[in-house]
């Protein structure tokens with residue numbers, strides 16, 4: 163009888179170039195954190211050891227992408243890199259029309275301006291910080307229609323990114339379908355902990371929108387991760403490739419925006435793509451005002467080349483498996499110390515549940531912000547607050563929004579850190595957990611008007 167032998171997976175690449183990391187002493191970190199107003203966004207990257215702030219623009223490009231940089235056609239108009247990128251937008255996202263943007267929020271800005279009239283509503287599967295601010299600046303009110311399970315960190319629903327069809331119908335009824343600027347779905351949902359939606363749910367949302375003549379848009383920033391979860395969890399998709407699933411997902415949408423700084427594994431770039439000719443014409447007019455000519459949209463030719471090449475790599479199954487496998491590995495190690503986290507583990511990050519981690523802290527003293535500070539102090543590992551600070555204030559009442567999820571995000575840049583870096587991170591979090599009862603909260607001493615989490619400053623209580 164043959165014995166079953168365990169086979170581990172490993173990254174489908176090896177390391178060609180290294181970037182040294184600086185290690186610091188606690189006393190240096192105390193000083194750096196104080197200077198940064200206890201906001202990990204305000205730390206200098208030099209003072210960070212393992213940087214899990216974000217997976218945005220922090221990825222390692224492949225040799226194929228780096229080689230592409232040398233082929234940048236920096237013509238002001240009609241760069242060949244633009245046409246190559248456009249071909250790949252058609253090939254992988256299945257959208258015929260496209261304008262490049264310098265990053266995701268630039269596309270969000272334009273689409274909000276194009277589709278929203280003041281006083282209208284946008285419905286979506288949970289808010290995202292930059293997305294909502296552009297919707298609000300264009301005069302819309304954002305309405306969260308995600309399923310309730312998404313707001314519960316311990317619920318094991320495999321598709322916590324799904325839209326609650328009844329909530330959507332109720333909204334249509336309440337405000338009238340003419341007042342809905344558009345519906346959008348992000349996949350996976352960043353603020354819910356990197357949770358995917360299912361194709362079954364997407365089909366239902368799409369049918370309902372079509373019936374009511376409402377456009378459905380897609381935040382495809384990490385779409386390949388959503389496709390991976392569909393392959394792993396949804397019946398009928400086991401044998402399909404990531405590229406096939408991605409194309410099918412996109413086929414239900416009128417258009418999409420992408421922050422290329424994630425899936426496409428580049429340092430800068432964004433995409434606005436659509437099958438709607440009218441929206442395309444508007445976007446093409448607008449891009450020249452805010453970004454640059456429609457054939458470069460705020461990017462260098464070389465950036466567009468790296469994006470086009472990254473798109474070819476992003477649909478590689480082994481790449482995504484290794485990426486999500488790394489996130490899962492971190493979660494499983496943290497589990498050994500009973501660290502409270504969002505379940506199921508997400509696509510791009512592990513989200514620590516700061517409410518359960520620091521149950522003695524009220525949400526008004528910013529538990530997640532505090533926890534991110536404590537982890538940095540312990541080891542120089544940088545993470546990000548995704549709780550009450552990120553949720554901002556209610557546009558009408560001016561009061562804090564109090565999200566159910568008060569989280570710290572440990573985000574994994576693609577192809578950057580090793581399993582040993584994760585072990586060090588896990589040990590540090592376990593150490594902070596050990597001493598959690600001694601941790602006190604923070605007070606906010608400076609608050610910017612928009613997207614306050616980026617620049618707010620705090621003091622220790």
Ligand code: F0G
Pocket residue numbers: 215216217218265266267268290292293348352381383384420421422423431432
């Ligand atoms: N949509 C999603 C789902 C995002 O995660 C981001 C950025 C954007 C849009 C905006 O794109 O940064 O290129 O302008 N998320 C980063 C993060 C900042 O850390 O999660 P951008």
